[in-house]
Amino acid sequence: MSKKLTTSWGAPVGDNQNSMTAGSRGPTLIQDVHLLEKLAHFNRERVPERVVHAKGAGAHGYFEVTNDVSKYTKAAFLSEVGKRTPMFIRFSTVAGELGSADTVRDPRGFAVKFYTEEGNYDLVGNNTPVFFIRDAIKFPDFIHTQKRHPQTHLKNPNAVWDFWSLSPESLHQVTILMSDRGIPATLRHMHGFGSHTFKWVNKEGEGVWVKYHFKTNQGVKNLAPDVAAKIAGENPDYHTEDLFNAIDKGEFPSWTLYVQIMPIEDADTYRWDPFDVTKVWSQKDYPLIEVGQMVLNRNPENYFAEVEQVTLSPGNFVPGIEASPDKMLQGRLFAYSDAHRYRVGANHNALPINRPVAEVNNYQRDGFMRPDNNGGGSVYYEPNSFSGPQESPQDNTTAFPVSGAAGSTGYDHDDHYTQAGDLYRLMTEDERTRLVANIVAAMKPVERDDIKLRQIAHFYKADPEYGTRVAEGLGLSVPVTQA
Template sequence: MKASPVYTLAEGVPYGSATTAQHFGGDNIKGLMLLQDTQLIETLAHFSRERIPERVVHAHAVGAWGEFEVTHDISEFTDAKFLNGIGKKSKTLLRVSTVGPERGGSDSIRDVRGWGMKIFTEEGNQDWVFNSIPVFFVRDPIKFPSLNRSHKRHPATNMTDPTMFWDFHNNSQEGIHALMLLFSDRGTPKSIRHINAYSGHTYKLTKEDGTFHYIKVHIKTNQGVENLLNDDAVKLAGQAPDFHAADLHQAIVNENYPSWTVYFQIMKPDDAETYRWNIFDMTKIWPHSDFPLIPVGKLTLNRNPANYFADIEQAAFSPSNMVPGWAPSADPMLQARMFAYNDAARYRLGVNYQQLPCNRAVSHVYCPYQRDGFMTFTDNYGGDPNYVGSDLKPVTFAGNVGANGCVVGGHEKWIGQVIGFTSRVVDDDFVQPRAFWEVLGKQNGQREHLAYNVACHLSGADPQVHAKALEMFSKVHPKVAEMIQVELEKIANSHR
């Protein structure tokens, strides 16, 4: 039998009791506490500081450890080592979150799910920061803060406000496809084991010979997609707000390890220049008929976190974390997120967040020009020079990433000159949402569910935004607006 640990203070000093406190006043509850009681002072001081800032978005989440395994040969497209060699396995950390609610929110909220996935490779960390729908609500990063603020609490009432939600989307409209996906039954997954994830962004797969391809990533559940009806989700929010966390934890305990298949859509650079839609527009998909899904690998979750805060709350994901063979594109939303996510981690966790065990690379790390700062807990590179350009400590540089004159993936000149630009909504923005509406018509009851779900949320908004919301949906198809209007009237009559 393993001996129990000896209790100590944080500095390692053994202590005889965790509940005693020193006071002046005798052996009873009456008395004055003493400043010399280190245990009491340290316990109270730490308690006031044990919370860290929660994420502005994606605050509420569940997560687990697992592995990514290569199942198909795609070496013709990339030199990335974690993607080459059938049977190759890499340790993985996954965090799946709701977007808008705070840490105490319900798992069954109608919301997009964020997919933060860190793959620990021999070339460094590769992060996939995806969503549970294949398109996004905006394509211009200047609108991103407003999008998220409109989904949060009203500045005066501090309550969630459907009016803000619909007021923003009525005036944006470029994300109507994402809005329809959110209010279809895809908005409330039965568990995270039953959701899909999509990159949304366009990335590049590269090779050292200079060739590259554009890609989008699809991660498909092997458990089958299962979602909750709106009324069932609302009921669960009160009865079992953490049921996603319980479901995932118990599945892994029972060794019923959830898994997903990873696919790529791949496009040649020449096709990008002439394709029907701008490939850097995050509000658009690439139809599978044009670019079929290519199987790549398998993700399996097989280990629960030993401590949620240490493993999941402190985990930091960023689309800027890319290994050789994987590169960014000219997607403006991607470019903005490559800054914003790391910056959020520096704010929440401190400048040395990469040293935390849940974020620390398994590959060799030697970055002596990034050191010091709050909470460094390595040897801080000892006496090695902390400035660029020294003969005192030879440094070997490898590969082309970051090298002088190197453009990762190439193909940048066709994008255009630098100008001031505002994203505008045009008729073409409603083509794909209209196609989605046609798909829903082939599935029994799905159009009715969409209309009902939208009406349930829209009914809580100020009536002055109703007409503009219906006008927006009518651009998708007149029938959409008509069905939502009918459901709104039913809800209004039920409240009289």
């Protein structure tokens, strides 16, 4: 026997095909509370989409430690070889809307939520090791350039390249984005990175700086632009479908997590500022150290409840993992959780997909959509004399020295060309040819030559051949100040 259809309050519904009316022609009666409830709920079925990373796919899985890293961090979920922790991952494109195509040239979000016994730990990164900017104050402006023109409502190459040409720190990421890696073949065939520098602290209170690298065990595969465009027209949800089908067939994708470890004192002497997210650390200087395996083995039961309502923030830490002075990270510590409070609600972290497996004890009360008992009748302030939850000093973050005058200050290092040039020179001739072709195709719609020439100058500073080839492709000459 099938279950009875009910209202959201559990009352049985007698007729779900016809609304209550005054006779067969109506009008409709306002007393049809089932109709009103259905229409009212339907009007509210779409929460505001994410400002960035709106289009995404997700999956459940587990993380298993394969190497002892306890000398570097006291994080419980990394404490012993063989330990497994449940996790959820959300992959995404950055700039497009919720209904945009999967196979566009764009960075991919790579956001992992670990449900640890000490609380949720979120690692919210991308499929690239660097980013376009290195200070959060520039983030709203950068994202505006990736969105639509306020008058035409069309994508605006003029804004994109104007901003990049005026922000030379973007050159490294632009080179990656315009390379073969700019369009992954599937979500399973790309690496993931924490991108930022973080701090690991062990049980003795000793710290190190750390960077995360998820290496795909499926191998890296990318799409040629013409193939990607064809797929975008025929199946705009190609990556979403591929991930779901692979897991559904038991072909569970996996990644090996490695870290780079830098001693705390090296930050003052390394040739790059280790907190500048537009730069990488040489793996010759700080080799990769294996940590464990991430395996995705279960699809979501409901896309909205899990993939759309999952909220991840780089500010969700656990003991043994802390923030660094990375200026971009510092801004994200606030911005991400603030976006979730606006988009999903003040109690977004109490939803099933976000709720920690660890017991939650705090004095936060009320707000929209509180799904639990709201603390019941327990004490609701601190400090108190009624045995309420108390702070645990042993879990406090470790101190690090800061100095300098308060003011709007940039990084001390402004070499934005060496690493981009090194990347260009590492490419094969075929890879360079495709890189230049992709850049030329992307820059041709730019209407002003001064913007093109300013960007060409950056390419030339990274490598003279790089800039010259882009200039030739655009029918321009390298600015005389560079040549």
